[in-house]
Amino acid sequence: xxxxxxxxxxSLSTVSRVMRGVPGVSPAVRERVQNAADALSYVVSRNAxxxxxxxxxxxxVVVPFLQPWFFGSVLAGxxxxxxxxxxxxxxxxxxxxxxxxxxxxxxPLRRNSDAVITVSMDLSAQECDRLDDVDVPLxxxxxxxxxxxxxxxxxxxxxxxxTRHLLNLGHTRVAYIGSRGGAWLSLSxxxxxxxxxxxxxxxxxxxxxxxxxxxxxxxELAMGELLSGHHPPTAVLAEFDAIAxxxxxxxxxxxxPVPGAISLMGFDNHETAAALDLxxxxxxPRAIGAAAAALTVEILHGAAPPDRYVEMPTxxxxxxxxxxxxxxxxxx
Amino acid sequence: xxxxxxxxxxSLSTVSRVMRGVPGVSPAVRERVQNAADALSYVVSRNAxxxxxxxxxxxxVVVPFLQPWFFGSVLAGxxxxxxxxxxxxxxxxxxxxxxxxxxxxxxPLRRNSDAVITVSMDLSAQECDRLDDVDVPLxxxxxxxxxxxxxxxxxxxxxxxxTRHLLNLGHTRVAYIGSRGGAWLSLSxxxxxxxxxxxxxxxxxxxxxxxxxxxxxxxELAMGELLSGHHPPTAVLAEFDAIAxxxxxxxxxxxxPVPGAISLMGFDNHETAAALDLxxxxxxPRAIGAAAAALTVEILHGAAPPDRYVEMPTxxxxxxxxxxxxxxxxxx
Numbered sequence: 001x002x003x004x005x006x007x008x009x010x011s012l013s014t015v016s017r018v019m020r021g022v023p024g025v026s027p028a029v030r031e032r033v034q035n036a037a038d039a040l041s042y043v044v045s046r047n048a049x050x051x052x053x054x055x056x057x058x059x060x061v062v063v064p065f066l067q068p069w070f071f072g073s074v075l076a077g078x079x080x081x082x083x084x085x086x087x088x089x090x091x092x093x094x095x096x097x098x099x100x101x102x103x104x105x106x107x108p109l110r111r112n113s114d115a116v117i118t119v120s121m122d123l124s125a126q127e128c129d130r131l132d133d134v135d136v137p138l139x140x141x142x143x144x145x146x147x148x149x150x151x152x153x154x155x156x157x158x159x160x161x162x163t164r165h166l167l168n169l170g171h172t173r174v175a176y177i178g179s180r181g182g183a184w185l186s187l188s189x190x191x192x193x194x195x196x197x198x199x200x201x202x203x204x205x206x207x208x209x210x211x212x213x214x215x216x217x218x219x220e221l222a223m224g225e226l227l228s229g230h231h232p233p234t235a236v237l238a239e240f241d242a243i244a245x246x247x248x249x250x251x252x253x254x255x256x257p258v259p260g261a262i263s264l265m266g267f268d269n270h271e272t273a274a275a276l277d278l279x280x281x282x283x284x285p286r287a288i289g290a291a292a293a294a295l296t297v298e299i300l301h302g303a304a305p306p307d308r309y310v311e312m313p314t315x316x317x318x319x320x321x322x323x324x325x326x327x328x329x330x331x332x
Numbered sequence: 333x334x335x336x337x338x339x340x341x342x343s344l345s346t347v348s349r350v351m352r353g354v355p356g357v358s359p360a361v362r363e364r365v366q367n368a369a370d371a372l373s374y375v376v377s378r379n380a381x382x383x384x385x386x387x388x389x390x391x392x393v394v395v396p397f398l399q400p401w402f403f404g405s406v407l408a409g410x411x412x413x414x415x416x417x418x419x420x421x422x423x424x425x426x427x428x429x430x431x432x433x434x435x436x437x438x439x440p441l442r443r444n445s446d447a448v449i450t451v452s453m454d455l456s457a458q459e460c461d462r463l464d465d466v467d468v469p470l471x472x473x474x475x476x477x478x479x480x481x482x483x484x485x486x487x488x489x490x491x492x493x494x495t496r497h498l499l500n501l502g503h504t505r506v507a508y509i510g511s512r513g514g515a516w517l518s519l520s521x522x523x524x525x526x527x528x529x530x531x532x533x534x535x536x537x538x539x540x541x542x543x544x545x546x547x548x549x550x551x552e553l554a555m556g557e558l559l560s561g562h563h564p565p566t567a568v569l570a571e572f573d574a575i576a577x578x579x580x581x582x583x584x585x586x587x588x589p590v591p592g593a594i595s596l597m598g599f600d601n602h603e604t605a606a607a608l609d610l611x612x613x614x615x616x617p618r619a620i621g622a623a624a625a626a627l628t629v630e631i632l633h634g635a636a637p638p639d640r641y642v643e644m645p646t647x648x649x650x651x652x653x654x655x656x657x658x659x660x661x662x663x664x
Contacts (some may be wrong), residue, residue: 018438024471034434057440058422066408067618069401069603076398088440090390091423094410102366106350108389108420212566216606245607271401274548275577287401 007036034202037248059296060113062104064121065095069270073285074119074141074292081293087114094121102130115296117141119289122187131143137299137306141292143187144309149299151292151310153283155188158314159237162265162281165316166235167203169324171263174200175223175233176209177243192239192267208233212243219246227254234262234325241266241273241280248276248321263322277320288312336573379396389607390420392445392626394436396453397427405617406451406473406624411624426453434462441466447522447628449473451621454519469631469638473624475519476641483624483629483642485615487520490646491527491569493596494613497648498567499535501656503595506532507565508541509554509575515630524599540565544575566594566657573598573605573612580608580653591655594654601649609652620644 005015010029017025018033025033059082063071077090080088082089090113097103104127109116116131123131128145131138140150166174179189193209202205210225212218219238226233227250238244244266251258258264258291266273269282291310298304337347342361349357350365357365391414395403407423414421421598422445427434436459441448448463452474455463460477463470471583472482498506511521532539542557544550551570558565559582570576576598583590590596598605601614623642631635 031433034437040398061423066404067401067409069399069404072398072401075404075423076425079398079423083425088444089423091393091407091411091421093415113419120419171402249576249607272607275581275604275608 004033004036008033015084017325035054055114056089056112057086058113059115059117059293060090060107060109061117061119062107062121063119064091064098066091066093070268070285071119074289075248077286077289077291078117078119078293080220080290081290081297083295085297087297104130104156109136115139116298117292117296118143119292120188137296139292139296139299141288144290144311146307147307147308149295149304149308151288151295153288153312154316155191156195156198158267158281158283159192159239160199161195161316162237162267164198165279165318166263166265166322167205169235169263169322171233171235171325172205173208173231173233174205174235174237175226175248176207176221176237176239177226177235178209178211179218179243180211180213189239196237212246216242217263218317219243219248220250223247223250223294227256232262236262236264238264238266241268241270241278244278244280245270245276248278252294259323260326263325265322269317273317273319274277279319279322280317282315282317284312284315294320336365336368337592340365350385356452356601387446388444389418390422390445390455391437391449391625392424393449393451394424394426394439394453395451396425396430398425400601402617403451405607406621409618409621409623410449410451410625411621413592413622417625417629419629428564436462437465444460445634447471448622449628450475451624452520459563469589471624471626471628471631473620476643478641479639481627481636481638481640483620483627483644485644485646487523488527488530490569490599490613490615491524492531493527493646493648494569495528495531496535496601497650498595498597498654499537500532501567501595501654503565503567503657504537505540505563505565506567506569507558508539508569508571509551509558509579510541510543510571511550511575512543512545521571528569544578548574548578550580551575555579555582558627560586564594567654568594568596570596570598573602573610576610576612577602577604577608580610590653592658595657597654600664605649605651610651611651611654614647614649616644616647 005012010033014025014029015033018030061078065071079089092107094103097106115137117139122143128148132192137188138149140151144150144152163174180192190314193201197207212222238247244264248264251262256262265279267281273280291312295304295308295310299306337344342365346357346361349367350362383461393410397403411421424439426435445468447469448466449471454475460480472480474484476482476484495506542554544554558568570579576596580596583594588594597611598611599613601612605612606662623644627636627640627642631638
């Protein structure tokens with residue numbers, strides 16, 4: 001690196017910035033450094049810097065699944081934040097490992113990473129303790145465990161806000177479709193249901209929740225159940241967008257206009273919600289990821305206490321699937 | 333590890349299998365090994381095994397973006413495959429780095445990974461050569477460069493197949509909406525357009541393609557353009573599902589029945605396509621990822637030549653957005 005700096009006529013730290021892709025170096029200087037590096041065939045070596053600092057320069061990110069859109073967005077935010085701090089991301093997808101006792105020990109985290117970030121893992125206290133054995137900072141996202149570092153939204157308030165939106169439109173028969181099972185979601189499931197219940201209780205209205213099975217048809221069947229009650233609801237809040245999309249299918253097939261006869265809203269701001277013009281609650285997973293990376297870096301640098309919790313805001317996204325209830329009764 | 337094996341009364345390789353989470357060990361034996369490991373506080377160390385093999389036991393995966401669903405699915409497949417081979421995944425999202433000259437040198441790949449897998453990076457020959465400097469095997473997914481290892485679908489044939497589906501239904505005015513710009517997609521963009529053109533030429537019918545700008549409104553505007561022609565098409569193939577979803581919005585707002593007046597189909601089998609009952613072409617990104625991981629492991633073990641190319645099949649998914657054209661003219 002010293003040779004590159006000498007050849008380009010710049011400081012060592014400038015070479016380091018250019019090599020790491022950190023912004024703030026003028027294009028002309030960047031060009032000069034890269035020409036010098038080209039000439040000297042210089043490639044930054046992570047191992048070499050690791051030997052100097054005694055760190056691995058890697059952060060392990062543990063996710064239950066990679067396919068759902070939510071995880072890609074959180075990872076994008078984490079990736080941005082870690083790169084800014086010149087840290088590599090080791091990624092572990094552990095969905096089908098979770099059933100095994102002591103699954104976290106099968107991950108090669110120890111002496112392989114400087115910190116561990118979990119994404120919506122809904123860890124038990126015992127699992128957290130086990131991850132403490134890795135002996136590096138642990139940052140949880142998508143769940144709040146008192147006394148532990150983490151980044152999450154307030155699911156209770158998010159669901160209460162959504163419910164109040166429907167109540168403020170004038171609805172009084174507001175039903176809720178939640179998810180049954182799906183272990184890794186159960187913490188936010190409980191919180192969102194609690195938020196709905198609190199808002200209904202505050203309005204002095206009876207709650208009406210049905211739980212649907214996981215999978216693509218869960219929402220369809222749950223909506224069918226609501227439609228076969230004595231007095232079907234005029235508004236339905238789904239625990240997350242995928243349930244709302246599935247429930248929407250039942251309404252479309254039955255020719256029940258949305259929001260004409262039934263207002264429908266979800267939670268998450270999945271891209272499918274935009275495609276269906278569905279009102280929802282945005283939780284900015286990318287921002288959650290970026291905040292988790294920033295918090296991890298601060299903890300590693302001793303700039304934040306190891307138990308700092310960051311709460312991220314949620315935002316109601318009004319689209320065309322919710323409106324005031326009609327005066328007349330009936331579904332079509 | 334020897335102590336764990338002795339305490340549990342099993343072979344060293346059994347302990348290794350349990351620790352790495354590899355299947356094929358009975359629950360009873362797994363339990364015994366874990367109890368022994370618990371008692372001895374044994375945690376597998378990646379570094380220790382690296383010292384023995386002289387390898388990093390890491391594969392670097394380079395993606396342009398993490399947010400689009402496609403990448404999460406490919407990564408899920410790669411993750412499964414690498415874990416099976418006891419390799420860690422280092423993940424680099426380089427979307428906004430691509431503009432910089434020599435971006436690949438800013439990644440700490442050298443002496444940090446045993447192989448590099450790229451996902452839909454649409455690399456130039458020069459970029460490939462630069463990655464060769466890392467001096468480890470390179471496996472490309474989502475693009476085929478002759479003489480290089482890779483896993484991809486045949487985009488030309490996939491689009492031709494989709495076009496033939498519409499032609500076989502009896503459509504003669506079949507239009508195509510492609511994407512303009514979006515550098516990282518341009519290779520598959522060109523291939524899909526070529527497939528559409530080939531199928532139309534084979535049928536002796538005139539082609540009719542419009543290119544839409546990137547972003548959520550691209551398909552909407554392109555569909556508007558098609559609808560304002562002298563003889564609007566009776567069927568439209570979109571280059572990928574997101575364009576079809578956007579185009580679908582224009583049709584919905586205009587009250588034009590799908591597939592009654594216009595058949596519409598996409599490409600990719602995005603989950604939104606399922607939500608909208610959209611006919612599409614499935615390319616199984618998870619299977620692409622799994623195949624890429626398997627190929628990487630084979631190349632590392634010398635079991636496959638370093639330039640093996642694997643072509644993955646595509647599958648037409650028939651849903652409710654395509655049907656035979658109506659006998660009468662007119663859009664509603």
